[in-house]
Amino acid sequence: MSGLVIRPRARIFSGHDWVYASEILKSWGQPIDGEVVQLKDGRDRLLGSAIYNSRSQIVARRFSRQRQFLDPDFFERRIGQAAEYRERRGIARDARRLVWSESDGLPGLVIDRYGPALVVQTLTLAMDRRLETIVEVLQKLFSPEWIVLRNDAPVRKAEGLDLETRVGHGPAIDPLMVPVTIAGLKFEVDLLAGQKTGFYLDQAENYLAVAAFARGRSVLDCFANQGAFALACARAGAASVKALDVSADAVGAIRQNARRNAVEVEAEEVNVFDYLKSAQARGETYDLIVLDPPSFTRSKDKVRDAMRGYKEIHLRALQMLSRDGILATFSCSHHISTAAFQDMIVEATIDAKRSVRQLATLGAALDHPILPNLPETEYLKGFIFESAPGR
Numbered sequence: 490m491s492g493l494v495i496r497p498r499a500r501i502f503s504g505h506d507w508v509y510a511s512e513i514l515k516s517w518g519q520p521i522d523g524e525v526v527q528l529k530d531g532r533d534r535l536l537g538s539a540i541y542n543s544r545s546q547i548v549a550r551r552f553s554r555q556r557q558f559l560d561p562d563f564f565e566r567r568i569g570q571a572a573e574y575r576e577r578r579g580i581a582r583d584a585r586r587l588v589w590s591e592s593d594g595l596p597g598l599v600i601d602r603y604g605p606a607l608v609v610q611t612l613t614l615a616m617d618r619r620l621e622t623i624v625e626v627l628q629k630l631f632s633p634e635w636i637v638l639r640n641d642a643p644v645r646k647a648e649g650l651d652l653e654t655r656v657g658h659g660p661a662i663d664p665l666m667v668p669v670t671i672a673g674l675k676f677e678v679d680l681l682a683g684q685k686t687g688f689y690l691d692q693a694e695n696y697l698a699v700a701a702f703a704r705g706r707s708v709l710d711c712f713a714n715q716g717a718f719a720l721a722c723a724r725a726g727a728a729s730v731k732a733l734d735v736s737a738d739a740v741g742a743i744r745q746n747a748r749r750n751a752v753e754v755e756a757e758e759v760n761v762f763d764y765l766k767s768a769q770a771r772g773e774t775y776d777l778i779v780l781d782p783p784s785f786t787r788s789k790d791k792v793r794d795a796m797r798g799y800k801e802i803h804l805r806a807l808q809m810l811s812r813d814g815i816l817a818t819f820s821c822s823h824h825i826s827t828a829a830f831q832d833m834i835v836e837a838t839i840d841a842k843r844s845v846r847q848l849a850t851l852g853a854a855l856d857h858p859i860l861p862n863l864p865e866t867e868y869l870k871g872f873i874f875e876s877a878p879g880r
Contacts, residue, residue: 490556491518492527493539493549501528501536501551504862506591508539508549522649523614525559540596540615544649550596550613559619564626567594572630578855584669584678586690586856592866593858597648598623601686603667603678605634608686609657612640614648624657635659637680639687654681672696674720675749684714691821691853691869692717692781698851699779699817699873700725706776706815709733711761711802716743716754718779718817723752727777731755733764762798765805777815778806784822792824796833799825803837807845807876814876816845823868830870845874 495501499512508528520526520541526549528536538557539549557563571593575585588600590612597613607627611617617640624636636658645652656665665680671693678687696717703722710719713732716739723730732743732754743756757764761782780802785795799820806816820830838845851871852859859867 490525490527491516491520491541492529493520493541494529494531495536497531502530506539506551506596506863507547508551509546510543510548513548523618525557525615527556540613542614542648545614545647550591552591552594552596559615561622561626564595564619564623565630568600568623568626569630571595571600574858575856580854580856582669582671582693582856584671584676584688584690584693586854589857589866591863592860599686600627601690602631602633603669603680603687606637606659606665606667606680607631607633607635608637608639608680610639610642610686611650612642612644612648614650617645617648617650620657628658633658635665635680637665637686639680639685642685656681671717672700672721674717674724674746676715676717676746677749689714689717691857692819693856694854695817695819695851695871696721698849699777702815702817702848702873703727703730703777707774707811708777708779709775709809710779710781711765711806712780712782713743713756714739714781716746716756718781719743719754719756720746720750720752722777722779723747723754724750729753729755731757733757733759733761735760762801765802765809769805769808774809774811775814776811777817778810780806780816780818782819784820789824792829795822795825796829799830800833800837800840803834804841807837807841807843810843810876812876812878815848816874816876817851817871818874819851819869819871821869823865826864827867827870831872834872834874844877846877847872848875849873 494514496514526541537551537554539551571588597616599610601608638657641652680687700721704726708722708727708730710732713734716732719732740756740758747754853869
C-alpha cells in the first residue's frame with residue numbers, strides 16, 4: 490500500500506483527521522486518487538489509514554488509526570455502528586441522518602432516511618468509486634424501498650466529481666415525494682429536488698426549541714425554505730406568522746405544508762435582505778424573528794463578505810424586535826466559528842443600539858454527531874436572544 494509521511498506539527502498530531510498538501514513531507518509507492526493510503530510520521534510510526542485525492546484541497550482524510558481497507562465488510566460494520574448509535578440515543582424519527590461523514594468514520598459519505606427511502610451522498614472520490622458497494626450494503630442492512638443518489642452538492646467539484654441525481658434502487662419516480670413527520674409536523678419531501686438531501690434534518694430539534702417562545706407572539710421566519718420554523722410557531726399558538734423565501738417553489742411548499750398541518754402561515758416570495766430593509770423603513774416590528782439563512786460562504790476567502798451579510802440581517806432584525814422580543818439566529822457555515830458569529834452579533838447590537846440577553850445555545854440534532862477533534866463537524870451554531878429593554 491502506498492503512503493504519506495506527514496510533517497511535524499501538522500494538524501493530525503493534534504487529533505485532526507485531515508491532511509493538506511502543505512503538511513506532506515514525502516510519499517512512497519504511488520498514491521492513487523480515490524484509493525487508501527497509509528499515514529506515517531517521520532519515525533515511520535503508523536498514524537492510520539486515509540482516503541487520498543491529490544486534486545482536493547484536503548489531500549488525505551483519515552478514517553482509521555489502524556491499517557484498514559474499504560471493503561464491503563468495512564462498510565457494513567461502520568454503517569451498522571452508525572445506525573446503532575442513533576438507536577441507542579433514542580433517535581427514532583422517520584426522517585433522520587444515518588451516517589454523517591467523518592463523524593461516523595466514513596469521510597464524504599452522507600446517508601439520510603426518509604421513511605421507506607434512503608438518500609445517499611458521496612462527497613469524496615473514494616466514496617463515490619465505492620457507491621455500488623455502499624448501495625448493496627444498504628440493501629442488506631435496511632431493505633429500503635428506494636435508494637436515492639443525491640450527488641448534486643457543489644462540494645463534489647472540489648473532488649473532481651460530476652454532479653448528478655438519480656434513483657439507485659427502486660422504482661424511478663419523478664418527483665419522488667415521501668411523507669414524513671418532523672418535530673410533530675407533517676411534510677411531503679421531494680427526495681430528488683429538495684434542499685440538501687430533501688430537508689434540513691440538522692434543525693429537527695431546534696424547531697420546537699424556537700416554537701417554545703412563540704405563543705401569543707407575531708413571528709417572522711426569514712429564509713424559511715419549507716417553513717418548518719414558521720409551522721412549529723403557528724402550531725405552538727403564535728398570534729401571527731409570516732414566512733419569507735426567495736424561491737417560488739419554497740413558498741408554494743410552505744403554503745401546502747400549512748394546509749397539511751391545519752395552521753395559518755402567510756408565505757411571501759421575496760429577497761429577505763430587501764424585505765428587512767423596506768420593513769424596517771416602514772416601522773414594522775415582530776415579537777419573534779427567526780434568521781436561518783443558507784450558508785453565505787463555502788470557502789475561507791469569502792468569510793469577510795459573508796460576515797457583512799450576516800451583520801446586515803442581524804442589524805435590521807434587532808431594530809425590528811418589539812419590547813421583550815425574541816431573536817433566534819443560526820449559521821450553518823463551518824468556515825465561521827461560533828466565536829466569530831457571536832462577535833458579529835455583538836457588533837450588530839452595538840450598531841442597532843439594542844441590548845439582548847442570551848436565552849439558549851443551539852446546534853445540530855443528535856443524529857449529526859460532533860467530534861471535538863474535528864471542529865468542522867460543529868458547523869451549525871444557533872442562539873436564542875431576548876431583547877433587553879431600557880439598556
